[in-house]
Amino acid sequence: xxxxxxxxxxxxxxxxxxxxxKRVSSVELAQLFLDRIERFNPVLxxxxxxxxDKTLAMARAADVRLAAGSKxxxxxxxxxxxxxxxxxxxxxxxxxxxxxLSNFVSPYDAHVVDRLNAAGMVTLGKCNMDExxxxxxxxxxxxxxxxxxxxxxRVPGGSSGGSAAAIAARLAPAATGTDxxxxxxxxxxxxxxxxxxxxxxxxxxYGMIAFASSLDQGGPMAKSADDCALLLNAMAGFDSRDSTxxxxxxxxxxxxxxxxxxxxxxxxxxxPKEFFGAGMADDVRAAVDAALAEYRRLGATTVEVSxxxxxxxxxxxxxxxxxxASSNLSRFDGVRYGHRAAxxxxxxxxxAKSRAEGFGAEVKRRILIGAYVLSHGYxxxxxxxxxxxxxxxxxxxxxxxRHCDIIAGPTAPGVAFAFGAKSDDPVQxxxxxxxxxxxxxxxxxGMSIPCGFGAGNMPxxxxxxxxxxxxxxxxxxxxxxxxxxxxxxxxxxxx
Amino acid sequence: xxxxxxxxxxxxRLARIELSPAEAAQTxxxxxxxxxxxxQLQAVDTTGIAPMAHAVANGHAAQRLREDVVTESDRRATYxxxxxxxxxxxxxxxxxxx
Numbered sequence: 085x086x087x088x089x090x091x092x093x094x095x096x097x098x099x100x101x102x103x104x105x106k107r108v109s110s111v112e113l114a115q116l117f118l119d120r121i122e123r124f125n126p127v128l129x130x131x132x133x134x135x136x137d138k139t140l141a142m143a144r145a146a147d148v149r150l151a152a153g154s155k156x157x158x159x160x161x162x163x164x165x166x167x168x169x170x171x172x173x174x175x176x177x178x179x180x181x182x183x184x185l186s187n188f189v190s191p192y193d194a195h196v197v198d199r200l201n202a203a204g205m206v207t208l209g210k211c212n213m214d215e216x217x218x219x220x221x222x223x224x225x226x227x228x229x230x231x232x233x234x235x236x237x238r239v240p241g242g243s244s245g246g247s248a249a250a251i252a253a254r255l256a257p258a259a260t261g262t263d264x265x266x267x268x269x270x271x272x273x274x275x276x277x278x279x280x281x282x283x284x285x286x287x288x289x290y291g292m293i294a295f296a297s298s299l300d301q302g303g304p305m306a307k308s309a310d311d312c313a314l315l316l317n318a319m320a321g322f323d324s325r326d327s328t329x330x331x332x333x334x335x336x337x338x339x340x341x342x343x344x345x346x347x348x349x350x351x352x353x354x355x356p357k358e359f360f361g362a363g364m365a366d367d368v369r370a371a372v373d374a375a376l377a378e379y380r381r382l383g384a385t386t387v388e389v390s391x392x393x394x395x396x397x398x399x400x401x402x403x404x405x406x407x408x409a410s411s412n413l414s415r416f417d418g419v420r421y422g423h424r425a426a427x428x429x430x431x432x433x434x435x436a437k438s439r440a441e442g443f444g445a446e447v448k449r450r451i452l453i454g455a456y457v458l459s460h461g462y463x464x465x466x467x468x469x470x471x472x473x474x475x476x477x478x479x480x481x482x483x484x485x486r487h488c489d490i491i492a493g494p495t496a497p498g499v500a501f502a503f504g505a506k507s508d509d510p511v512q513x514x515x516x517x518x519x520x521x522x523x524x525x526x527x528x529x530g531m532s533i534p535c536g537f538g539a540g541n542m543p544x545x546x547x548x549x550x551x552x553x554x555x556x557x558x559x560x561x562x563x564x565x566x567x568x569x570x571x572x573x574x575x576x577x578x579x
Numbered sequence: 580x581x582x583x584x585x586x587x588x589x590x591x592r593l594a595r596i597e598l599s600p601a602e603a604a605q606t607x608x609x610x611x612x613x614x615x616x617x618x619q620l621q622a623v624d625t626t627g628i629a630p631m632a633h634a635v636a637n638g639h640a641a642q643r644l645r646e647d648v649v650t651e652s653d654r655r656a657t658y659x660x661x662x663x664x665x666x667x668x669x670x671x672x673x674x675x676x677x
Contacts, residue, residue, distance in 0.1 A: 191657045284634035298633045324650070328633070330640050399617040410594060417595070419670050424663040431673045432595070440597035448596055449609055452587075455594040456610075457617075469620050471630030476623075478631060510609055511616050527634025552640070 091116060092254040093573065096163055096311045099257060103150055103162040110150065110162030114143035114206050117164050121209065121255045124579060128231045130240075130249040132169050133177045134209040139164070142206040149204055159314055161204030166256040168247050169210040170217055171302070172291040173197050176207070180293045181215040181225040181243075184416050184423045184442030194291025195323045196260060196302050203318040208256050212246030215444045216413065217267055217295045219243050220516040223507045224446040232275060233576040234542055238500040241271030241516075247305050248275040253579050258306040258315055262292060264299045265401055266495075266520025269532035272305055273495035273545020276534045278562065278572055279305040280312045283553050284527035285330035287316075288323030296408035297328075299401075299524040308572050309533065309562035313337040316555065332553070340560035348564050349383035354488030356391045359519055365498040367538030372494050375535035375546045375565065379492070382564055389484040389491065393476040397522040398514055400477065403457050403470035404525075409447075410454025416442060449510065478526040485551045490561055494519055495532040495545035519547060529555050533562045534571040543571075581611045 091099070091108065102108045118136050125131050146162035172178050172190035174197075179185045193201065201207075214224040222230040222245030232240040233253035240249040244261030248271035251259055261268040263281035272279030280303045287302045294300060304315035316337045323329040340346040353376070360369070376386055418424035418438030425437035443451070457466035484491060496516060506513040523530040528549055535546035546565075550558035566572050582590075587607045591598045598606060635642055655668060664671040 187661075189661060191654065191661065285640060324645060327645075328635055328642060330635070331643060393623075396620065396623065399620050402613060403617050403620065414595075418663060419672055420658070421661045421663075428673065431675050433597075434673055435595040436592075436597040439595055443596070445606075448598075449606065449613065451594050451596065452590050452606065452610060453613055456582075456586075456590050456614075459590070459593065465621065466617065468630050469623070469625060470617075471632055472625035472628040473620055473623055475628050475631035476625070509612070511612050514613075514616065524634075 092120070093575065094257070095308055096160065096257060096306065096314050099163050100159045110143040110146040110206060111140060113162065114139050114164050114208065117208055117256055124253055124255060127236060128233060128249050128253055128255070129228055130212055130230050130246040130253065130255060131166070131209045132179055132181070132212050132227050132246070135176065138176070139206060139208055146204045146206055158203050160200070160318055162206065163257060164206040164208045165200065166208045166211050166247060166250050166259040167197060168213055168244050168260050168262060170213060170262050170293045171197050171260055172293070173207065173210065176210060178210065178293070179227070180217070181213040181227060182442065182444070182447070183226045186226065186423065188421055192291060195288035195325065196319050197291065199318050199321065200260070205318070211244070211250055211259060214243035214245065215447050216293070216409070217243040217262055217264055218409070218446050218450055220266070220270055220513050221501070221506065222246065223503065224444055226444060229503060232500050233579060234276065235500065235540060238502055238542065239274070241274035241496070241500065243267040244305065245271045248272055248277055248279070251275070251277050251305060251307065252576060254575060258304065258311055260302060260319070261305045262300055262302045263524065264295050264405060265524050266517035268303050268305060269520050269530055269545065269547060270496050270517060272532040274500040274543065276543030276571070276574060277305055278308050278312055278531065278533050279303065280316065280531045280555070280559070281523065281529060282316065282320065282555055283529045285328050286320045286553070286555070288321070288326040288329045290323050290325040294412040296405040297412060298408060299405060308566050309531070309559045310338070310341055313341060313559045335556060337556050337559055340556050341563045342567070346560050347383060348379065348561065351384040351490065351561065352488040353379055353384050353386045354389035354484050354491045355386055356389050356394065356484065356491060356493055358391050358394045359493035363497050363518060364494050365538065368494050368496070368498060368544050371536030371538060371544035372546055376492065378565060378568060382568060387488055389487050391477070391480040391484060391522065393473065393480050394522045396473050397477055397525055398518055400470045400473045401521045401525060402453070402514060403466050404474065406450040406454035407458050407467050408454070410451045410458065413447070413451055418442070446510070474525045477522050481522070481526045481528060490554070490558060491549040493547050495547040499538040499540065499542035499544060523549050528552060529558055531558055531562055533565065534574070536571055581614060582607055
């Protein structure tokens with residue numbers, strides 16, 4: 085297959101065009117990526133489960149749809165993608181990166197999986213992740229750490245690190261991710277990708293294994309904003325099975341991309357002064373500053389804004405997210421599915437041993453913190469106080485958006501770090517998400533796009549934060565930058 | 580605020596997670612570091628601020644109520660196929676009542 089180097093670098097639109105013109109079949113495309121997974125995954129560990137028979141059956145079904153050339157086909161029909169192992173996929177192992185679910189073959193599909201299947205996308209496999217999405221480096225996975233394809237001595241970020249590494253290494257053209265405190269945007273930044281966390285409520289959480297339900301949101305990860313817009317079109321939409329899914333008119337998230345009337349002249353980009361302080365590494369600052377200069381060249385103006393309470397976002401998050409996690413993860417009890425201890429003396433002992441064996445150290449810590457902040461005598465001081473601070477953080481954004489159309493800054497304070505650099509110090513690890521968490525607390529949409537390289541030739545991400553439901557504009561702002569630059573097309577060497 | 584060993588044991592019991600003595604000591608150190616991080620919330624004046632429990636509670640959208648009708652179909656056999664131990668359509672657990 086001489087077209088292979090082009091196909092692994094192709095955009096989703098280019099893949100769609102190649103399929104429509106019969107230059108490649110869905111089966112050939114799936115096989116190309118399955119071969120790459122077989123070759124590179126033993127080093128990268130980006131996938132937990134690969135099942136070529138299932139993948140090729142889906143690809144054959146897509147080829148039938150494509151051959152019929154009917155109205156049944158859409159822009160994504162026949163294109164392969166990978167799913168973060170947090171999304172339930174019927175008949176596939178769905179582990180959430182945990183021993184607790186190491187035997188869980190999902191009896192149903194998540195809404196997102198349902199939608200992407202209906203669009204004719206072909207599942208390449210299930211991507212590794214931090215256990216129950218709790219981590220910023222992929223080091224907490226029961227299945228071992230994922231390696232960053234740019235430097236296999238460094239972390240890919242987390243928790244959607246397997247998804248990020250898979251795309252960066254061109255083992256998949258796109259992947260699903262989830263973002264509770266930065267888990268799409270931070271690995272996208274550390275692996276040189278484009279990733280989008282939608283406004284809370286835009287993408288259904290049905291079948292997405294819950295971590296912190298008031299913050300969790302699924303979204304697309306791919307090479308470009310254009311790819312992400314196409315994927316979001318398929319992923320977004322009302323779902324009655326998620327009580328927080330919002331009933332809104334269907335949107336075309338690609339509608340502004342490349343439209344002459346939607347150029348960046350007059351766009352006001354807000355720069356939160358709190359995001360440009362001492363916490364940001366010099367190499368990240370240089371790349372972000374250069375990206376902002378490019379935006380000014382494209383006609384945008386930059387204006388300083390303030391998010392005075394954003395420094396409280398990490399501590400507030402580490403009350404609220406563990407509190408919700410301790411409640412959500414109480415369902416894992418060894419009774420209905422998942423891991424059950426082999427030996428126990430009574431029911432209480434069975435619970436305690438099954439959970440002790442099934443959960444890793446970071447998950448246990450978060451459950452324990454959550455149980456503590458929710459316990460009698462501490463609820464008001466911790467949990468309620470954190471909810472009030474969450475309101476202050478959300479209000480800061482409301483005020484900032486009075487002065488700008490979109491917010492920009494770094495996605496992560498530094499480039500990808502070495503394995504073990506932060507894994508012994510949970511607080512240092514938590515601070516990896518210092519620029520991303522406030523967006524989740526407020527429920528706003530956010531993106532990370534590649535904007536250059538820093539120390540060790542590692543990718544740097546620019547974060548964009550939009551107002552509620554402003555994904556289409558945010559995607560266009562990212563797309564214009566990607567039309568003027570080629571950072572998003574760079575790929576690691578040796579692959 | 581820092582946790583003593585008895586408090587760690589109590590929280591672990593509440594959370595139904597068995598901790599070995601060695602694990603308990605390390606867990607306590609890590610939990611205390613995390614509590615140190617969240618301690619700074621105490622210094623913030625939040626008088627008159629309404630708690631925000633949810634991202635859709637910020638005024639830009641509202642949660643809906645659905646009709647009170649049955650929406651689930653019977654999938655017991657499918658769900659029980661992945662259970663650790665079942666019998667006659669029931670999930671089995673150790674005896675709780677003598």
